[in-house]
Amino acid sequence: MSNDRLIIIGSGLAGYNLAKELRRLQSKRPIDIFTLDDGSFYSKPMLSNALAKQKTPGDLPMQTAAQFALQFNVTIHPHTPIKHIDTTQKTAYTQKHAFEYQDLVFAVGAKARSLDQVCSEVKAPTFTVNCLSDYVLFRQHLDKLQAQKAVKVLLVGGGLIGCEFANDLAQAGAKVSVVDIQNRCMANQLPPVLSHTLQQALESLGVEFHWSTALHQVIEQHKAEQTYITATTKTGHTLGPVDLVLCAIGLEPHITLAKECGLVVTRGIKVDQTLQGSQDHIYALGDCACVNGLMYQFVLPLMACVRALAKTLNGSTTPVSYPPMPIVVKTPICPLVITPPAPNVNGGHWEYEKPKQEDQSIDQKALFKDASGTLQGFALMGRYTIEKNQLIKQLPPLL
Ligand SMILES: Cc1cc2nc3c(=O)[nH]c(=O)nc-3n(C[C@H](O)[C@H](O)[C@H](O)COP(=O)(O)OP(=O)(O)OC[C@H]3O[C@@H](n4cnc5c(N)ncnc54)[C@H](O)[C@@H]3O)c2cc1C
Known part of the structure; x- marks a missing residue:
């Protein structure tokens, strides 16, 4: 049995993009990906605008598990939950089999609150x-x-x-x-x-x-x-x-498996800036991870983690950094882009830009300034959304 196997638990955007990024850096290391679902590769953000895009659920997968496995030379285990992990023996267990690993990544996401x-x-x-x-x-x-x-x-x-x-x-x-x-x-x-x-x-x-x-x-x-x-x-x-x-009342990170194998969990699986958990050779990213105390559950932070962790797993330990990351809200009736202030910004207030005379009612701009007057976030609506790139440059990094 190969002893440099990487196990990724989860075939969402975090797990699959990590596998893709790692394959860009190196082609040989065995990668096994476990998932609760059928392992289709799809973009989750499409779920909340599929009707507008006239997509049926069947249109959403970009690749089947088999196609992804072939293209990126990985082994995918659809409908196969990891039930238990022995971190001392570096072995992950499904219902029927045991898999030894060199490194293991939690990309297990979160579950919707019911x-x-x-x-x-x-x-x-x-x-x-x-x-x-x-x-x-x-x-x-x-x-x-x-x-x-x-x-x-x-x-x-x-x-x-x-x-x-x-x-x-x-x-x-x-x-x-x-x-x-x-x-x-x-x-x-x-x-x-x-x-x-x-x-x-x-x-x-x-x-x-x-x-x-x-x-x-x-x-x-x-x-x-x-x-x-x-x-x-x-x-x-x-x-x-x-x-x-x-x-649609929020998400709860999947932390039970990590907790049961002795990892430190807070709101999510606690990892440092190199995405390393509280035990060696265990990492986490995506909706399940609390990175240096920050819990972000959207795509840009996840992709920043993917790029850093792929380098780390390829032998070059790399801390993740988070630039300011805007969220484009998919409400086409009212175009909206937000960059909320970082959670560690104490105090501050929103300042509204007075709409110009020619503005429509949805043209709105609000800037979040901290106590010293420094720009820490923004919310742009309607035609003000075009100011996103210019404002982003003025924001401090999040991590
Ligand atoms: C409707 C909707 C719209 C969104 N729109 C946007 C947007 O516009 N922009 C944006 O930036 N973000 C958006 N997001 C958030 C973004 O999609 C998520 O942050 C991202 O997809 C999370 O990816 P993930 O891989 O961390 O988790 P998930 O996609 O939840 O993947 C988790 C994976 O772990 C597997 N798994 C869990 N437990 C186990 C186990 N024990 N054994 C094996 N496998 C396991 C699951 O099967 C799954 O494959 C949206 C989210 C939703 C729900």
């Missing part, structure tokens, strides 16, 4: 979308309903992903009601004025919002051969009836 974590009684089918197989199920249900009628969707969560789905579903003809415990769109990333502008833009597509609203009960009912779902809020109001419920 409605029953925030709602006392859920007696209805509800959906979350955090991987292609989730999306297949969601679209099967949606497409079936849409073939019969105009579909009413209750979308739980008005954050970034919730707003993207609200835009995508509403533009595809669904009647969307968003419910959120917070009091405005993307409350964790946007200043209030821009939240309000985004809300108005989504309302122009027919989206309704129920803010500061916690759900108590979600129940499926049957009447005259019709099935529908109603929700009751903690203050006793009834929402609905709707045809389906989509929940």
